[in-house]
Amino acid sequence: MKLQQLKYVVKVAEVGNITEASRLLFVSQPSITAAIHDLEREMGVVIFERTNKGVVVTSEGETFLGYARQVLEQADLLEEKYKGETQQVPHFAVSCQHYSFAVNAFVDVIREFNAFRYDFTLREEQTHEIIEDVSRMKSELGIIYLSKRNHEVIEKMLRSQDLLFEPLFTAEPHVFISSAHPLAERESVTLDDLDDFPYLSYEQGDFNSFYFSEELLSTLDRRKNIRVRDRATLFNLAVGLNGYTVCSGVISHELNGENIISVPLDVDETMTIGIITRRNTTPTRYGKAYREAIKRHIPQSA
Secondary structure, rough: OOOHHHHHHHHHHHHHOHHHHHHHHHHOOHHHHHHHHHHHHHOOOEEEEEEEEEEEEEEHHHHHHHHHHHHHHHOOOHHHHOOOOOOOOOEEEEEEOHHHHHHHHHHHHHHHHHOOEEEEEEEEEHHHHHHHHOOOOOOOOOEEEEEOOOOOHHHHHHHHHOEEEEEEEEEEOOOEEEEEOOOOOOEEEOOOOOOOEEEEEEOOHHOOOOOOOOOOOOOOOOOEEEEOOOHHHHHHHHHHHEEEEOOOOOOOOOHHHHOEEEEEEOOOOEEEEEEEEEEEOOOOOOHHHHHHHHHHOOOOOO
């Protein structure tokens, strides 16, 4: 296995087409095709499925590409240190539930490195997608929460995928509501107080069980339910319909504006938010920087 082969497969995966990759790499198409075939045969893995429109990365190929990018990152660091140059385009990906502090930390990493070229990805996704992304090394790390209601199922799933959970902080439940909400002036609210207002939650697709729910107390029966896929829609509905969602209470007015506020929810529950990573993998410099950045954006008491 050669570094050049790894560069080929990473570039082909990026553009989804061997012809386009050969043009960008200034290498003939037959040379790239032969190199990929040799690599797949040597490693005993099928990285790409060939189609009429190009190539598609397989499930095992996603995992292989995660390791390949790690190897290229380390080789890039060696070249940068001893040759004073770097040629590899930085890659970094995070998959997370809908947390503003995760976005703020991502911004910090990009500002810190300020590379001329980079290819970074931030995915706000369903819980099972986050676990799958990290398992396949599509993302270097993920951010989810555990509670006494879901931890047994989620931890079992993490173990089966050879993933680790590293706690960041434990939060008491809050609700996100509009600053103009009838309950906005309360020091805290109860579930009874919220009974007449629409409950907003993130849709989890085929995994719409409370174990995968992004919101604590999702098993409770509500008269008015609205499910959404993205944070902007949820906040718009919170403002437009006086809806609410259950959350950690950590909010960024810089990102989300002043229309959304956080109010403590009077229940005997906690949620532990943390990072999931694949076992026995070395974090990239961007992964290390992201961890440090997150610590700057979570409650100081954590």
